[in-house]
Amino acid sequence: MTTVLEVQGLHVAIAGTLIVHDVGLRVAAGECVALVGASGSGKTVTARAALGLSAPGSAVRADAFTVAGLDVRAFSDRRWRQVRGSRVGYVGQEALGALDPLRPVGREVADSLRLHTEMGAAERVDAVRDALQAVGLDPDIATDGRLAGTLSGGMRQRALIAAATIGSPSLVVADEPTTALDAGIAVTVMEQLRAAQQRGAGLLVITHDLGLVAGWADRVAVMHEGRIVEQGPVAAVFAAPAHQATQALVRAASHGARSRRDAVVRCEVPDVVRRAEDRTEHGTSHGTEATSHGARGVLVAEGLARDYEGVRAVDDVSFGLDRGRVLGVIGASGSGKTTLARMLLGLETPDAGTVALDDEPWAPLPERDRRPRRHRVSAVVQDPGATFDERWSVERVLADAFSRGDDRRARGPLAARVDQALRQVDLDPALRPRSPRTLSGGQRQRLAIARALATEPEVIVLDEPVTALDATVQDAVLTLLERLRDDTGVAMVFVSHDLRAVRRMADDVLVVHQGAVVEHGPAASVFARPTHPVTARLLRSAERLAAGPAADFTG
Numbered sequence: 001m002t003t004v005l006e007v008q009g010l011h012v013a014i015a016g017t018l019i020v021h022d023v024g025l026r027v028a029a030g031e032c033v034a035l036v037g038a039s040g041s042g043k044t045v046t047a048r049a050a051l052g053l054s055a056p057g058s059a060v061r062a063d064a065f066t067v068a069g070l071d072v073r074a075f076s077d078r079r080w081r082q083v084r085g086s087r088v089g090y091v092g093q094e095a096l097g098a099l100d101p102l103r104p105v106g107r108e109v110a111d112s113l114r115l116h117t118e119m120g121a122a123e124r125v126d127a128v129r130d131a132l133q134a135v136g137l138d139p140d141i142a143t144d145g146r147l148a149g150t151l152s153g154g155m156r157q158r159a160l161i162a163a164a165t166i167g168s169p170s171l172v173v174a175d176e177p178t179t180a181l182d183a184g185i186a187v188t189v190m191e192q193l194r195a196a197q198q199r200g201a202g203l204l205v206i207t208h209d210l211g212l213v214a215g216w217a218d219r220v221a222v223m224h225e226g227r228i229v230e231q232g233p234v235a236a237v238f239a240a241p242a243h244q245a246t247q248a249l250v251r252a253a254s255h256g257a258r259s260r261r262d263a264v265v266r267c268e269v270p271d272v273v274r275r276a277e278d279r280t281e282h283g284t285s286h287g288t289e290a291t292s293h294g295a296r297g298v299l300v301a302e303g304l305a306r307d308y309e310g311v312r313a314v315d316d317v318s319f320g321l322d323r324g325r326v327l328g329v330i331g332a333s334g335s336g337k338t339t340l341a342r343m344l345l346g347l348e349t350p351d352a353g354t355v356a357l358d359d360e361p362w363a364p365l366p367e368r369d370r371r372p373r374r375h376r377v378s379a380v381v382q383d384p385g386a387t388f389d390e391r392w393s394v395e396r397v398l399a400d401a402f403s404r405g406d407d408r409r410a411r412g413p414l415a416a417r418v419d420q421a422l423r424q425v426d427l428d429p430a431l432r433p434r435s436p437r438t439l440s441g442g443q444r445q446r447l448a449i450a451r452a453l454a455t456e457p458e459v460i461v462l463d464e465p466v467t468a469l470d471a472t473v474q475d476a477v478l479t480l481l482e483r484l485r486d487d488t489g490v491a492m493v494f495v496s497h498d499l500r501a502v503r504r505m506a507d508d509v510l511v512v513h514q515g516a517v518v519e520h521g522p523a524a525s526v527f528a529r530p531t532h533p534v535t536a537r538l539l540r541s542a543e544r545l546a547a548g549p550a551a552d553f554t555g
Helices: 043-049 077-083 105-116 121-134 153-165 183-198 210-216 234-239 244-253 260-266 271-282 337-344 367-376 394-403 414-424 441-454 471-488 499-505 523-528 533-547
Strands: 003-014 017-028 032-037 058-061 064-067 088-091 171-175 202-206 219-224 227-233 299-308 311-321 326-331 352-357 360-363 377-380 459-463 491-495 508-513 516-522
Touching: 003 043, 003 202, 017 032, 017 043, 017 202, 017 227, 032 043, 032 183, 032 210, 032 244, 043 171, 043 202, 088 153, 105 121, 105 153, 121 153, 153 171, 153 183, 171 183, 183 202, 183 210, 183 533, 202 210, 210 234, 210 244, 210 533, 219 234, 219 244, 227 234, 227 244, 244 471, 299 337, 311 337, 311 352, 311 508, 311 516, 326 337, 326 499, 326 533, 337 459, 337 491, 360 367, 367 377, 377 441, 394 414, 394 441, 414 441, 441 459, 441 471, 471 499, 491 499, 499 523, 499 533, 508 523, 508 533, 516 523, 516 533
Parallel strands: 032 202, 032 219, 088 171, 171 202, 326 491, 326 508, 377 459, 459 491
Antiparallel strands: 003 017, 003 058, 003 064, 219 227, 299 311, 299 352, 352 360, 508 516
């Protein structure tokens, strides 16, 4: 088979520190290779080196390095730009940062055709419409001028997939391509990548989702501390992992259930979910009873609605959330979940309805009136890299959270609390002087969680809090959140596309479709016996994603 990526003896150093050591990797035309490993293991650094996108100040050397048949070891930046988009497509990890917020999405998707083909304007528009439709987006985005900032995170990710594959490249590198997507759209995206593979493209997929790897990849390579420690056919590696790093990933991915399909679809109940069911029946460990729809709680939403340019993004949403309980919010990309979360945080003003915090008005309310209570509601948002001031160090990010913005309180005795906060989310205190932009995606997500916890909030709104984490760290973070809930009584709104994580964490679930709540009830009941077609469709899509393209689902 033709080789579209061949790397031997790859070393990458950043600021004099060797990050990637002696990596060898091969991707053939028509093959899907998954690169997995713990956050910070070097996966993204390796992938970006294969695209000529290493960070400024990086030193890259290799014994052999060919991309789409070209020896790229001596490539200039200009030569790399000629290759990217024509022979190599790239889907980055954070969709918001990868798209220019000031340019129409249709023009972003068309760029590779404009730069690398002889197509005329009309032909380009037709091709962009087809590419957008193939990933489940409205083809009118090709010409209607919509900007990236008006799209949901999942829609932005699909636009990136369209941009990466529209030029029929020989190699597609996808870094966490389904992270921000619900299961249904994730299947659509993987099928689009699969179509590129069937046309002869090689796929290099960097992912934390071992279920996705098992269903869609041909071979897997496992990275640990900058080295590839194990690689081979997926079934063989996962059935009998030889290296301790692979063993840890597989063990964490299967924690509490035999597989994603069992946990999400067949609803075989692991211990942690039995504990959630017990809380649903008997109240939390703090003695509170389950909060019924409309009952008073620490956080109460009544009749929330939000319109954007005449389109209703959130439509008459009501619920009550008690201390020590977790409300899961699920639904397709673009269903209104993030808009709902932003209204709960007071970051968006509802067009109708109210939010109350401890029986006191929270939204709508001027920010000056909310500010004295702002620390009582914290957030972990979907794109962690966009939430940090790049001029600040990790230490300053956390010190600012502890001091609640008062620099006079951010000195001296806070150092020990910063170290403790980092350890609490499994980050090395040695990262204190680093800029957040130098951290891996998973490390940035853990820093965001540490910052959210620093104010000792009563409510945490978590929007995709574990999507950027590998299986071992995801398990550790969910365990941490469970312990914090049980120990402190903090209430949580847990917004996620990961149905397994929602089922593990949530006492109750809201299912949102086109801005409205279509199902609301105890998590165990909703997952075991969905009553609305939208919920059932989400569960079937999760099954399809785990099973891969060979599965036949007709129900």
